Amino acid sequence: MKRATYGLIPLAAAAMLISPALGSDAEAQMRCGKRDQVINHLETKYGETQRSVGLQQGRGMIEIYANADSGSWTILLTTPNGMSCLMAAGEAFEAREREMAKTPA
Numbered sequence: 452m453k454r455a456t457y458g459l460i461p462l463a464a465a466a467m468l469i470s471p472a473l474g475s476d477a478e479a480q481m482r483c484g485k486r487d488q489v490i491n492h493l494e495t496k497y498g499e500t501q502r503s504v505g506l507q508q509g510r511g512m513i514e515i516y517a518n519a520d521s522g523s524w525t526i527l528l529t530t531p532n533g534m535s536c537l538m539a540a541g542e543a544f545e546a547r548e549r550e551m552a553k554t555p556a
Contacts, residue, residue, distance in 0.1 A: 483536040486529050490516070497523050502546065517544040 483489075493499040499516035502524075507513050511531055517524040524544035529535040 483534055486533050486535040489527065489535040489537070493525055497521070497525070499523060499525055502544075513538075517546075519544065519546065 484492075490501075493516050497516075498518040498521060500518070501514055502517045503515045505513050507528070510528065512529045514527045514529060514535075515524065516527065522542045522544045523540070524542070525540045526538040527535045528538050
């Protein structure tokens with residue numbers, strides 16, 4: 452489990468660097484909010500659903516939402532207090548199916 456968490460650290464760091472590049476004024480106003488409201492916005496406006504999730508030690512949960520038809524995607528950081536913040540958003544989402552490497556115990 453720790454190995455998967457470490458894999459999210461570079462993704463989260465990259466997301467923080469690109470977060471100022473979030474598109475329109477609407478997205479900028481919606482940067483943080485209650486998790487259920489943010490998710491409802493992603494589902495109703497963009498048709499995005501949760502595609503993956505991972506824990507970021509000491510900070511919260513990283514979630515990736517995407518719409519396979521339109522290709523739009525969003526990365527959220529959800530804190531333990533239930534607030535979600537948009538870290539990055541974009542287009543051309545592509546799901547990759549592969550089995551995670553198993554490490555010997």
